[in-house]
Amino acid sequence: MYGFGLAYTTRLGRQLVIPMGLLKYKTQKFELDMVLPNKLSAMVKTNKNIFSYGVKAGLNGGVFNSSSEFPSVSNTVDAVGYSRITLGPAIKIRLRDAININIEGGMTVNRRLEFIDINNEVIDRTPQASPFLGFGISFAPKMNNSNANFNF
Numbered sequence: 001m002y003g004f005g006l007a008y009t010t011r012l013g014r015q016l017v018i019p020m021g022l023l024k025y026k027t028q029k030f031e032l033d034m035v036l037p038n039k040l041s042a043m044v045k046t047n048k049n050i051f052s053y054g055v056k057a058g059l060n061g062g063v064f065n066s067s068s069e070f071p072s073v074s075n076t077v078d079a080v081g082y083s084r085i086t087l088g089p090a091i092k093i094r095l096r097d098a099i100n101i102n103i104e105g106g107m108t109v110n111r112r113l114e115f116i117d118i119n120n121e122v123i124d125r126t127p128q129a130s131p132f133l134g135f136g137i138s139f140a141p142k143m144n145n146s147n148a149n150f151n152f
Contacts, residue, residue, distance in 0.1 A: 001022070001023075001024045002021075002022060002023045002024070003020075003021070003022040004019070004020065004021050004022070005019075005020050006018070006019060006020065007019075007020045010061065010062050010063040010081075011037075011038060011059055011060065011061045011062070011083065012059070012061055012083050013061045013062070013063060013081035013082050013083035013112050013113075013114065014063065014081055015063060018037065020035070020036065020037075020038075021034065021035075021036040022034065022035050022036075028045070029044060029045050030042075030043070030044055030045065031043045031045065031052075037059055038058070038059050039056070039057065039058045039059070040055075040056065040057040040058075041054065041055075041056045041057075041090070042054045042055055042056075043090065043092065049094055050093070050094050051091075051092070051093055051094070052091070052092040052093075053089070053090065053091050053092075054089070054090055055087075055088065055089055055090065056086070056087075056088065056089075056090040056104060056106075057085065057086065057087045058085070058086045059083065059084075059085050060083065060084055060085075060086070061081070061082055061083030061084065061112075062081070062082060062083075063079055063080070063081045064079065064080045064081075065078065065079050066078065066079060066080060076117060076118050077115045077116070077117055077118075077123075078116050078117060078118045078120075079115075079116040080113075080114070080115055080116075081112070081113075081114045081116070082111075082112060082113045082114070083110070083111070083112045084108045084109075084110065084111045084112070085108065085109050085110045085111075086104075086106060086107070086108050086109075086132060087106045087107055087109060088104060088105050088106015088107060088132070089104070089105060089106060090102070090103070090104045091103045091104075097141065097142065098139050098140055098141040098142070099137065099138075099139060100137070100138045100139075100140055101135075101136075101137055102134070102135070102136040102137075102138065103133075103134070103135055104132075104133070104134040104135075105131070105132065105133045105134070106131070106132060107129055107130070107131055107132070108129060108130055108131075108132050109129045110129075111126060111127050111128070111129060111130075112126050113125045113126050113127060114126070
């Protein structure tokens with residue numbers, strides 16, 4: 001499956017219209033999931049899909065309105081914008097038919113943190129790149145495909 005288009009987003013810490021691309025490719029041993037520029041996942045699957053490993057990258061960010069005093073910037077802040085990119089290896093372990101353990105690690109890069117005050121002055125507080133580690137448990141039961149074909 002593939003697709004192209006435009007999106008209005010704040011994922012880059014600013015309100016922007018950006019081009020988007022989608023590519024999903026899946027075989028018995030490999031899965032590629034790309035929604036550019038938001039995420040990229042390339043995973044190799046073992047027998048019976050009990051264990052998967054690969055690499056993941058993700059873009060996260062947003063713009064948040066505020067009207068608060070921030071002592072660290074000593075101004076009245078009107079908006080806060082941030083963005084970051086995460087890159088690194090990923091592991092997925094299927095414990096039961098519906099329970100998954102997900103472990104990801106790597107680096108956060110291209111981090112950006114900006115405060116915009118009431119005079120539209122940008123105050124940059126961008127942090128350095130740093131390592132990250134993520135751990136998650138998910139419940140994902142297999143769907144029964146007998147109802148997949150609806151007759152109208």
